[in-house]
Amino acid sequence: MAGIRIENVRKSFGVLEVLKGFSLDVADGEFVVLVGPSGCGKSTMLKILAGLDDATSGQILIGDREVTDVAPGDRDVAMVFQNYALYPHLTVARNMGFGLKMRGMARAEIDRRVLEAAKILDVEHLLDRRPKQLSGGQRQRVALGRAIVREPQAFLMDEPLSNLDAKLRVHMRAEIGALHKRLGVTTIYVTHDQIEAMTMADRIVIMRDGAIQQIADPDTMFQHPANLFVAGFIGSPGMNFMRSTVTMGANGPQLRLFGQDVPVDRPIANLAGKPVIVGLRPEHFATGAGAVRFTVTPRLIESLGSEKYLYIDVPEENRGAVATRGGEDDHRGDSIIARIMDVGAIPQSAAITLSFDPARLYLFDAETHVTIAG
């Protein structure tokens, strides 16, 4: 096992730069998740790390060894692909042992290692089958098995759960997490699913348009997003965004939200008169009493049993040109979502009083979208 160091890796296709100076230090045994919307460059970075794609510039070290120009097979990493990439003409056992055979390992040792990995992944009874005779979950296990028999320095996983149904995905997510704890192998995992990132990662690297937006552990990423994009990407449903202007009230800076002046206990007096984007997570709304109360008639109520999603019209003065959800600009600036837990029946089209704590507000620069400290 070894740590991985990626130094200022760039990748361009002609004038199109898909990786804009990617740098990352991964500690030995760490589980790092690269997450971001489609086309953000995360899979390209993983392929460059595996040696399947060349970087335009930059350097990659696995352990103390520079591998930037080393062939994929000589990097001592194992990769799990989104579509599993099992060899259809080989049995499960031969699929798992293929990498060892390529390294000239003795037959008996290959068999021993394959059996050991098969026991760990509970695929012993499938060893003589061909991939097409396996279910999606079994194929995923075999793909993982093919990676672990190699006992590599690092695992690289490219959206390995994307092809599974929702229930199996949750199950395999837990299995991969448990496998990582058991083997302790450095793992770099690519996904577009922020829930996978939050639940599995020691650290998350969130990317957009080939650039890293933030590197942090899941809790930090959730509580202290570096910018509007990260704030909108992490969390489900995503953070709500409204537009407002900082004004100075009798007790300090305040923002106009839902038709009232909301005092904000942050050192933002210098922003007086300037527009800001205000973020508030759906789960930070509550029904009834609270520091800031307002009455609305939800345009739609979705019940998920234990919780309800209330879709609320944003007052005209707070509507922004862009609302960012799930990392995508979806231009839904005219509505926000309140997520209310353990509440009884709420009749559709009835007025309801909601509240929130202004301490929960996030503030972002209206132009740069960077989080305003405070």
Add this chain to the structure above:
Amino acid sequence: MTRRRLNIVLIYAGVVLTCAILLFPIYWLVVTALSKPIDLRVLPPNFWPEVPQWQVFGKVLGDRPLLLWLGNSTLAAAGAVTLSMSVSIFAGYSLSRFRVRGGQSLGLFILTAKMLPATLLVIPLFGIFRSVGLVGSLWSVILAQATLIVPFTTWMLKGYFDTIPRELEQAAMVDGCSPLGALFRVILPVATPGLAATCLYGFVLSWSEYAYARTFLTSAQGNWTANLGLTTMKGEYVSDWNEISAAAIMVAIPVLLIYLFLERYLVSGLTAGAEK
């Protein structure tokens, strides 16, 4: 009659008509082979001979070196297919996988060779083969037919390789294969149906070829291919059409057998590109 039932009847009628059009020449070939020469000139024609002349096949085999011609055709077709496949596997794989400047144009350029009629290419090829002493040798036909089928086999294989996920060879490379090793250890075994279909298609193209054999082999009777041999059975004043038909049936049988045995591969190989 409901609209659905009418549709089914029309579809079946279409299928029967198509089959009749396709099968009639074969049926008539059999009728001609099994009829006495005198019965072939009667009007209205007999749609099945009163006494089928099965002995015609033995007579043709006895009178003409048909087995030798068939052997030559097999050698020429197998040689041309082997040669073209060994080029097309790499060409098709490269066109499918590697994005290089001008690669697409190069791929299309390969096809231009097929756009030219064989009779146009036969003249420069004859010049080349004469200068290296290959005229009259079966090698001339093998090489010439390979140039004929390489464009087809290259594009057929490219289409098949396109359907194989790139991740397969990427996985093989991460597992320790070189790019060439990944091709031979993973991609080609996976592409077996496509390879079989392409070989078969190339074989049939080569087997049916006539112009090259007619030009390069006319003076070397020992190297005649079956198609060339068949045409020599037609006399200047009198032709034994029953014997010619019998010989034609025997020439068609090897290809027919190959189709029957490899039909499954052929269908999956030919339709692979369409499923993507």
